[in-house]
Amino acid sequence: MNCQESRELMSGYLEQYLTESQTALVTEHLAGCAECRQELADLDETLRVVRGMPEREPVFDMWPELAAMCADIRMELRLNPADRVRRWFVSFILAFKDGWAILLENVGFRASRST
C-alpha cells in the first residue's frame, strides 16, 4: 500500500469500518511511514475538535409561534380543494396588491401626486 492509498482510507481506519484486510494493510503502512502517521494524527485531532464544539440550542421557545403556523396549516389541509384554491387565490391577490403598492411608492407615485 502506498501513501495515497493509505490516506484515502484514514476516515475508515479511525471509524473502524474498513475490512480486516484493509485495516491490516493500513496498519502495516503506518508502521513504516511517519508522514502518514502524522496525517492520521492531524485528522484524528481535527475531528475531535469539531465533535467537541458546543452544541447549539435555540434561545427561546419556538413552539408558541410555530403552534400558530401549525393551526393555519391544519385549517388549510382540512379545507376542500375548491376552498383551498380560493384561499390560495386570495393570498396571491393580497401579495400582488402589496407588491404593487411598494412598486408605486418606489417610482415616486406619491411624489408625483403631491406636486
Added chain:
Amino acid sequence: MSITDRTPMTARGNDLMPLMEQESDAVLVRRYLSGQDSAFEALFRRYQNPIFGFVSRMVRSEDAHDLTQDVFCKAMRALHTYRGEAKFATWLYRIARNVCLNDRRHKAVIREQSLDEMNESPGVAQVPDENADVERIVETHETQRVVNDILTQLTEEQRLLITLRDFRQLSYDEIADVTGISLANVKSKLHRARNAFKEKFKPHLELLREGR
C-alpha cells in the same frame, strides 16, 4: 419581534405532554394523523434541538430559528406521506436538508457573512457538553470562530456531510438516506470533506498543540 420578547424555554402548554414523551415516533405520527393535534407538539419537542443544531450549522445563525420552524411546518404538511420506512428523525433531517439548501441557494450569503456574525449571533445558544473531555481544546472562542469560518469555505455538500456526521453523529446509512448519496459515496465524499477541512484547520491545530 426581538428575541427577548418571546416566551422563555420553560413555557409548556400541554398537560398531555409528559405522557406523550414516552411514546414512539410512529405512535405520535399516528395519533396526529388521527386528529390528536397535540401529538405534533410532542414530536416537535423531541426533535427541535437536533434539527436546530443541524440548521444552525447550515445557514446563517440569525436564520436558524425561522428555518427550524419552517422545517416543522413542511413536516406537518407532508406527515400524511410519511410511511415509516425511514426513521422519523431521518425523514425530518431530509426535510431540513432541503429547507437549508433551498434557503442558501436563494440567499447565497453564507460566504459573505462575517465570522463574528456566525459565532456570536444572539439567536444561538452555545451549550457545552459536560462529558466531552476535548472541551479543553475547544474552549477558546477563537477555535469556534475558526471552525465556523472553515465550514463556510467548504462546498455545500461537504458542509452538509460534516454537519450530519461530525456534528449530528448520524450513521453512514442514515446520511445516505438523508442525502440520497450512495453509502460508498458518502464514505468517500465525507472523507474528502474532512481532508479539505483538516488542511484549512492545520495552522490552527499547530497553535493548539503549541499552547498545550
